[in-house]
Amino acid sequence: MRKRLVVAVLLILCCYTGTHGTDEPEDILLQILDFYPTGTDVPVDEPIEIDFNQDVVSSLTSRFNDDEIPIDIKPTLPCSWDWVREDRLRCSLPEATTLVPSTRYVITINSGLVTPNGLTLKDDYVHVFDTVVPTIKRARLHSWISRDKPIVDVSFDQNIELNSLKDRVRSRSGRRSTNKLHKHSIQRMATRPRPIL
Numbered sequence: 001m002r003k004r005l006v007v008a009v010l011l012i013l014c015c016y017t018g019t020h021g022t023d024e025p026e027d028i029l030l031q032i033l034d035f036y037p038t039g040t041d042v043p044v045d046e047p048i049e050i051d052f053n054q055d056v057v058s059s060l061t062s063r064f065n066d067d068e069i070p071i072d073i074k075p076t077l078p079c080s081w082d083w084v085r086e087d088r089l090r091c092s093l094p095e096a097t098t099l100v101p102s103t104r105y106v107i108t109i110n111s112g113l114v115t116p117n118g119l120t121l122k123d124d125y126v127h128v129f130d131t132v133v134p135t136i137k138r139a140r141l142h143s144w145i146s147r148d149k150p151i152v153d154v155s156f157d158q159n160i161e162l163n164s165l166k167d168r169v170r171s172r173s174g175r176r177s178t179n180k181l182h183k184h185s186i187q188r189m190a191t192r193p194r195p196i197l
Contacts, residue, residue, distance in 0.1 A: 008050065008109055025047065025192075026053075028119065029119060029121075029122055030052060030053065030054065030056070030113065030114075030115055030119045030120055030121045031052065031053045031121070032051070032052060032053075032121075032125050032127075032147040033051040033052060033053050034048060034049075034050075034051040035049075035050055035051070035107075035127045036049040036050075036051075037129050038127075038129055039092050039129060039130070040129070041130070041131075041132045041133065042092075042099070042129050042130065042131045042132060043131075043132060044098040044099040044100070044101055044131055044132065045098050045099075046099065047090055047091065047092075048073075048077075048079070048090065048091035048107070049084070049088060049089065049090045049091075050061075050089045050109065051087060051088050052087045052088070052089075053086045053087070054087060054115060054117075054119070055086035055087050055115065055116065056083070056086065056087060056089070056113065056115050056116075057083050057086050057116070058086065058116045059086070060118070069113070070110035070111070070112040070113055071107065071108065071109050071110070072107070072108045072110070073091075073105060073106070073107050073108075074105070074106045074107075075100070075101070075103065075105070077091065077093060077097075077105075078093060078097060079091035079092065079093065080092045080093075080094075085184065099131050100131060101131050101132055101133070101134070101158045102130075102131060102132070102133045102134060102160075103130070103131050104128060104129075104130045105128065105129055105131070105177075106126065106127075107127045107128075107129075108124055108125070108126050108127075109121065109124065109125040109126075109127075110124050111123055112123050115124065132158075134156040134157055134158045134160050135156065135157050136154055136155070136156060136157075137138070137155045137156060137157050138153075138154070138155040139152060139153070139154045139155075140152070140153050162183045164179055165181055166181065169181065
């Protein structure tokens with residue numbers, strides 16, 4: 001009986017030690033916890049920040065030069081990468097520079113990032129977000145060319161390319177517009193003071 005107990009304990013210990021320590025546990029690999037911003041309709045002044053599951057630098061001064069940080073952004077942004085915390089990286093844009101409206105950004109963090117402990121990101125990480133799209137501020141009937149061809153003035157909250165509207169203009173009934181689109185900007189005429197008689 002005693003021999004069986006000893007054999008069972010040794011067998012359990014062998015199984016336990018044989019299954020641990022052979023592979024690197026998932027929880028100590030370098031991973032991305034959070035990525036900001038996310039989704040669609042991201043404001044153009046939103047900062048880009050990446051949170052890791054552990055410290056990537058040993059102090060708040062980066063041990064990487066900007067050109068050594070293995071991050072690619074498309075379309076390109078003039079990021080200066082700063083460590084806000086040991087586990088949070090932020091893209092600081094030059095003053096008066098923002099994200100471009102109506103743009104899809106694809107950010108790839110390549111697997112070459114290494115922690116002070118020598119741990120690395122196992123695979124490339126790709127993150128996608130879209131900045132805010134234009135919305136209509138005002139639409140008004142200006143005039144009529146004929147009884148079924150109105151002239152409508154439409155104002156948007158940001159500059160847009162006329163070609164981007166060509167296949168998107170529809171009537172209330174859902175039919176695509178076959179009319180021509182013209183870019184029009186309102187220029188206010190300076191009023192001259194009238195002479196007093």
